Amino acid sequence: MNCIKVFMKKFLFFIFVLFGICGYSQTDSLKFKNTNIVVGEVKSLINGVITMKTSFSDKDFKIEYKEVEEIYLNQTFLINLANGGHYLGKVRSIKPEIILIADEKGYSFETNIKNLTQLKASGTKIWDRFKGSIDLGFNLTKSNNFSQFTVSSNLKYVGELWSFNAGYSSLLTNQDNVDEIKRVDWNLDAQRFLFKDYYGIVQVSFLSNTEQALKGRVTTLLGIGKYIVSSNRLSLGIRTGLNYNVETYFDPTLDKNSTETNLAAEFNMFEFGDLSLLTDFTAYYSLSESKRFRLDYNVVFKYDLPWDLYIKTEFNLNYDNQPAAIGNEFDYVLNSGFGWELK
Numbered sequence: 001m002n003c004i005k006v007f008m009k010k011f012l013f014f015i016f017v018l019f020g021i022c023g024y025s026q027t028d029s030l031k032f033k034n035t036n037i038v039v040g041e042v043k044s045l046i047n048g049v050i051t052m053k054t055s056f057s058d059k060d061f062k063i064e065y066k067e068v069e070e071i072y073l074n075q076t077f078l079i080n081l082a083n084g085g086h087y088l089g090k091v092r093s094i095k096p097e098i099i100l101i102a103d104e105k106g107y108s109f110e111t112n113i114k115n116l117t118q119l120k121a122s123g124t125k126i127w128d129r130f131k132g133s134i135d136l137g138f139n140l141t142k143s144n145n146f147s148q149f150t151v152s153s154n155l156k157y158v159g160e161l162w163s164f165n166a167g168y169s170s171l172l173t174n175q176d177n178v179d180e181i182k183r184v185d186w187n188l189d190a191q192r193f194l195f196k197d198y199y200g201i202v203q204v205s206f207l208s209n210t211e212q213a214l215k216g217r218v219t220t221l222l223g224i225g226k227y228i229v230s231s232n233r234l235s236l237g238i239r240t241g242l243n244y245n246v247e248t249y250f251d252p253t254l255d256k257n258s259t260e261t262n263l264a265a266e267f268n269m270f271e272f273g274d275l276s277l278l279t280d281f282t283a284y285y286s287l288s289e290s291k292r293f294r295l296d297y298n299v300v301f302k303y304d305l306p307w308d309l310y311i312k313t314e315f316n317l318n319y320d321n322q323p324a325a326i327g328n329e330f331d332y333v334l335n336s337g338f339g340w341e342l343k
Helices: 002-025
Strands: 028-032 037-046 049-053 061-064 068-072 077-081 086-095 098-103 108-112 116-121 130-141 146-158 162-175 178-193 198-209 214-230 234-249 256-272 275-286 293-304 309-320 330-342
Touching: 028 049, 037 061, 130 309, 146 330, 214 256
Parallel strands: none
Antiparallel strands: 028 037, 028 068, 037 049, 037 116, 049 061, 068 086, 077 086, 077 116, 086 098, 098 108, 130 146, 130 330, 146 162, 162 178, 178 198, 198 214, 214 234, 234 256, 256 275, 275 293, 293 309, 309 330
């Protein structure tokens, strides 16, 4: 009987150790510059922040990537590098500041840990590859019965070679003895990574704007872009292409179609504490209308709060040197409010 008890104890101990080893082999670990180590499950690296799940916390950790010195990942990830490279594989440190990337095709190479700009776990549900946000605003004053409602939202999917983005914003203002002011703006775009830091883009967008007497402009755009700077703290990209517009106005006699060439730039700062900045502009020069020029400009300041909430200030500007309503070449919106982000 004693022999059986001893055997069972050894057997259970062996099973415990075996499961412990197996469990450990499925974990990821990070070593920081201050020599601290965290073990758990890395979910993503986006905009300079690592999201990590651990067994001792009911909430995911948000870790600044710039503080990480070594990284050991046992899962398969979608990997983006600062030079524009995109891989599906695993990452592990071989010495401080140097990592080894081994993709699923058997190719492996070494690079500096700072060159790693994005990670998305490919073995998790497809929902984990989405990121989005929504914010609302409402103003009401007794004077002139003024009321204003704003809504803005964004949803993005990032894959190994493809990324998709959808955005929507609207503004509605009413007050006594003044015509209703309404503005609606939405866009859908798909980007395909080509080689190094080049990408192709297809976009469909819509703008309705009472200030410029524009009932609706549907724009279909095709272009190619390049990231001039891409790091785990900021990015700068430019693109160019052609677009075709179908424009309808509140005065039907002004309806028209047009073809344009475009040049755009985007600057994104995302790892400066809780503050982030995104600004972009697109210039359009008409190929079918004489001397027509348009410009779209946007800038967004965002400050992160606990529980995935944030404060945001956004400015949007549209310029058309040949508007339907004379004297309304410019239209702009300045909006501030609270929002919630899906991570």
